[in-house]
Amino acid sequence: MTDLILHHYPTSPFSEKVRIAFGLKRLGWKSVTIPNIMPKPDLMPLTGGYRKTPVLQVGADIYCDTQLIMLEIEKHAPASPLLPAGREGEARALAMWIDRNIFWAAVGVVMGGIGDKLPEAFQKDRSEFSGRSFDPAKLKAAAPVALQQTYAQLVLAEEMLRDGRAYLLGAEPTLADCALYNPVWFLKERLGGGKAVAPLDRLPLLAAWSDRMKAFGNGTPTEMTAADALAVAKSATAAACSVDPADPSGLKAGQKIAITPDDTGKVPVTGTLVGLTPDRLSISRTDERAGEIVVHFPRAGFIVTPA
Numbered sequence: 259m260t261d262l263i264l265h266h267y268p269t270s271p272f273s274e275k276v277r278i279a280f281g282l283k284r285l286g287w288k289s290v291t292i293p294n295i296m297p298k299p300d301l302m303p304l305t306g307g308y309r310k311t312p313v314l315q316v317g318a319d320i321y322c323d324t325q326l327i328m329l330e331i332e333k334h335a336p337a338s339p340l341l342p343a344g345r346e347g348e349a350r351a352l353a354m355w356i357d358r359n360i361f362w363a364a365v366g367v368v369m370g371g372i373g374d375k376l377p378e379a380f381q382k383d384r385s386e387f388s389g390r391s392f393d394p395a396k397l398k399a400a401a402p403v404a405l406q407q408t409y410a411q412l413v414l415a416e417e418m419l420r421d422g423r424a425y426l427l428g429a430e431p432t433l434a435d436c437a438l439y440n441p442v443w444f445l446k447e448r449l450g451g452g453k454a455v456a457p458l459d460r461l462p463l464l465a466a467w468s469d470r471m472k473a474f475g476n477g478t479p480t481e482m483t484a485a486d487a488l489a490v491a492k493s494a495t496a497a498a499c500s501v502d503p504a505d506p507s508g509l510k511a512g513q514k515i516a517i518t519p520d521d522t523g524k525v526p527v528t529g530t531l532v533g534l535t536p537d538r539l540s541i542s543r544t545d546e547r548a549g550e551i552v553v554h555f556p557r558a559g560f561i562v563t564p565a
């Protein structure tokens with residue numbers, strides 16, 4: 259079976275969403291550590307410009323955004339399902355709410371707490387990444403509001419656990435739990451030294467849930483160099499994919515397009531459309547170092563324009 263190669267860095271909370279899924283599924287995986295700010299010279303040949311973290315590589319297939327990365331992991335290793343039969347929509351919708359709402363509120367809390375301790379290069383990078391000035395004094399002043407907003411969202415998850423279930427959708431963990439673990443882990447690790455910190459101190463069911471999640475660990479990573487990951491891409495052939503000719507977007511196979519995230523890190527990636535389904539867009543690209551590769555994006559949250 260082709261290796262799952264995760265390009266990530268240890269302090270990245272969206273990477274922890276994926277690493278905890280490796281833990282739930284008890285998977286072995288290859289770990290390529292990437293820089294936490296631009297430039298990322300060994301990642302760009304694979305993604306074509308997409309700069310966010312993490313990125314999953316399977317041979318010559320590159321998966322951007324954890325929405326899609328989690329679906330790929332599920333396909334690769336279906337046991338201990340992240341998407342239990344009949345509840346796929348629920349799990350994915352909860353993950354979308356968490357990624358797009360709770361995560362950003364929690365970032366406000368964390369950056370309000372540690373923003374002034376982060377290197378200037380990081381602050382500058384995140385200003386470019388978000389399109390908003392990273393100002394530690396303003397972040398600190400806004401932290402109390404962010405804390406209340408984080409609580410107001412997390413309390414909904416606390417409510418879900420109130421009937422005694424161990425995980426958000428029932429007795430077993432799913433994609434929704436991995437998604438929620440991202441901001442909860444971020445708060446605990448960056449502000450609480452691994453312990454429940456505000457607003458988790460007022461959410462005892464969630465604090466206990468996060469300990470249960472942590473116990474799954476991160477599976478079994480093996481370090482891989484970026485050069486080796488590029489060599490894997492170069493020697494592999496991407497999996498076949500196809501374009502639905504009746505897709506309501508009107509996009510056609512072979513068309514040159516640019517795909518850009520709609521929120522942060524808005525760097526367009528250009529290529530030739532080779533795959534189009536209700537939940538993904540796939541473009542082929544050629545790179546001197548990575549060879550012929552296919553880069554996959556979710557459709558939700560990504561804007562397509564003609565290249």
Ligand SMILES: N[C@@H](CCC(=O)N[C@@H](CS)C(=O)NCC(=O)O)C(=O)O
Binds near residue numbers: 309522
């Ligand atoms: N929607 C993306 C969000 C990823 C994201 O924002 N990741 C953060 C790190 S946790 C990031 O890319 N930060 C800038 C960087 O790493 O260069 C996903 O689900 O993968």
